[in-house]
Amino acid sequence: MLPYGRQSISDEDVAAVTAVLGTDWLTTGPAVTRFEEDLAAVTGNAAVAVTSGTAALHVAYAAAGVGPGQDVVVAPLTFVATAATAALLGANVIFADVCDDTGNLDPDAAKAAVTASTSVIAGVDYAGHPIDASVLSDIAHDAGALLLEDAAHSVGGRWHGHRVGELADLTTLSFFPTKNLTTAEGGAVVSPSPSLIAGARGFRNHGLVRDRDAQRFPDEGPWHQEVHAFGLNYRLPDLLAALGSSQLTRLDAFVARRAEIHARYDAALADVPEVRTPSRRDGADPAWHLYPLRVLDGRRRELFEHLRASGVGVQVNYVPAYWHPVFEDLGYRRGMCPVAEEYYRQEISLPLFPDLTDADVDRVASVVRAYFGYGS
Numbered sequence: 072m073l074p075y076g077r078q079s080i081s082d083e084d085v086a087a088v089t090a091v092l093g094t095d096w097l098t099t100g101p102a103v104t105r106f107e108e109d110l111a112a113v114t115g116n117a118a119v120a121v122t123s124g125t126a127a128l129h130v131a132y133a134a135a136g137v138g139p140g141q142d143v144v145v146a147p148l149t150f151v152a153t154a155a156t157a158a159l160l161g162a163n164v165i166f167a168d169v170c171d172d173t174g175n176l177d178p179d180a181a182k183a184a185v186t187a188s189t190s191v192i193a194g195v196d197y198a199g200h201p202i203d204a205s206v207l208s209d210i211a212h213d214a215g216a217l218l219l220e221d222a223a224h225s226v227g228g229r230w231h232g233h234r235v236g237e238l239a240d241l242t243t244l245s246f247f248p249t250k251n252l253t254t255a256e257g258g259a260v261v262s263p264s265p266s267l268i269a270g271a272r273g274f275r276n277h278g279l280v281r282d283r284d285a286q287r288f289p290d291e292g293p294w295h296q297e298v299h300a301f302g303l304n305y306r307l308p309d310l311l312a313a314l315g316s317s318q319l320t321r322l323d324a325f326v327a328r329r330a331e332i333h334a335r336y337d338a339a340l341a342d343v344p345e346v347r348t349p350s351r352r353d354g355a356d357p358a359w360h361l362y363p364l365r366v367l368d369g370r371r372r373e374l375f376e377h378l379r380a381s382g383v384g385v386q387v388n389y390v391p392a393y394w395h396p397v398f399e400d401l402g403y404r405r406g407m408c409p410v411a412e413e414y415y416r417q418e419i420s421l422p423l424f425p426d427l428t429d430a431d432v433d434r435v436a437s438v439v440r441a442y443f444g445y446g447s
């Protein structure tokens with residue numbers, strides 16, 4: 072079975088990880104600092120490395136002060152973690168619909184969803200296409216809220232020349248193996264705000280305060296560290312940080328190859344009227360993580376099963392987050408975000424990863440074409 076996503080691991084990646092095993096620092100060491108510096112160089116802002124993209128969301132919402140009594144506006148066409156982490160902090164999640172072309176949070180819907188209690192608007196760079204960040208941050212800031220960009224799909228992308236990481240108050244990344252670069256499990260929070268970065272660092276490490284000037288009981292002794300706000304252990308080990316730094320040296324190549332594959336699918340499927348190929352807005356320089364094909368004739372499930380039976384590992388991204396029973400049990404109902412639901416009903420993600428060959432792409436496209444009765 073051809074996978075729909077797969078990591079690219081080089082000999083240099085292997086050497087970088089094994090080198091750390093022989094040092095004193097398996098975690099909380101210099102490879103983490105270096106990875107954070109490397110991420111800052113790529114994203115344009117300070118980065119805090121954590122253990123997953125989910126941890127990054129949890130840390131980012133915590134740094135934003137999200138808690139009970141607050142509303143967080145979230146795009147529903149996403150992995151459940153974008154919403155679940157805000158709910159876990161006690162916030163009221165409000166889903167706002169997406170745009171039909173990109174699948175990204177619709178600024179008009181976000182604006183309509185904002186309340187006096189909104190503390191964060193969370194958009195998702197669906198498939199790797201950046202959100203309309205300037206418009207969304209104006210809406211957030213006018214409401215006294217922050218813009219969070221879930222960039223699990225899009226590190227390495229740009230919007231009107233600005234890098235993903237420079238677009239929002241808080242940007243979260245994931246380094247799961249299928250994503251644009253990997254640390255096995257891993258993630259990061261990126262922000263231009265020193266206070267949000269300090270909040271993220273605190274929550275990642277139990278909320279421990281080691282700086283004597285900031286301590287309530289600085290004279291307790293030289294061993295003393297104290298907690299002012301609860302946190303968790305979301306520290307990324309040095310082993311994985313070293314893999315991340317090594318992977319980052321190839322991020323541009325990964326993004327370029329993903330774009331080539333994307334364009335090859337576009338060309339191969341452009342004349343099939345039963346499907347719709349992904350849209351790209353003016354000003355967007357996506358780092359394509361997914362190839363979301365839309366099946367317009369209602370046969371999405373049949374095509375999905377046919378592709379799987381033909382050895383093509385496809386996925387569907389995503390069931391609307393509020394369809395998960397945990398949200399249904401809280402009173403969220405189907406029909407709330409009709410554009411996201413229609414997008415979901417049509418969507419199939421075709422295989423997309425840097426080591427996919429042109430011949431693989433052509434074979435996948437010809438299975439799709441043949442299914443609808445067209446030659447290759």
Ligand SMILES: *Cc1c(COP(=O)(O)O)cnc(C)c1O
Nearest residue numbers: 123124125150152223245246247
């Ligand atoms: C992968 C992903 C996450 C979660 O990242 P993990 O590293 O798997 O925890 C969150 N949001 C989106 C949009 C994702 O694709």
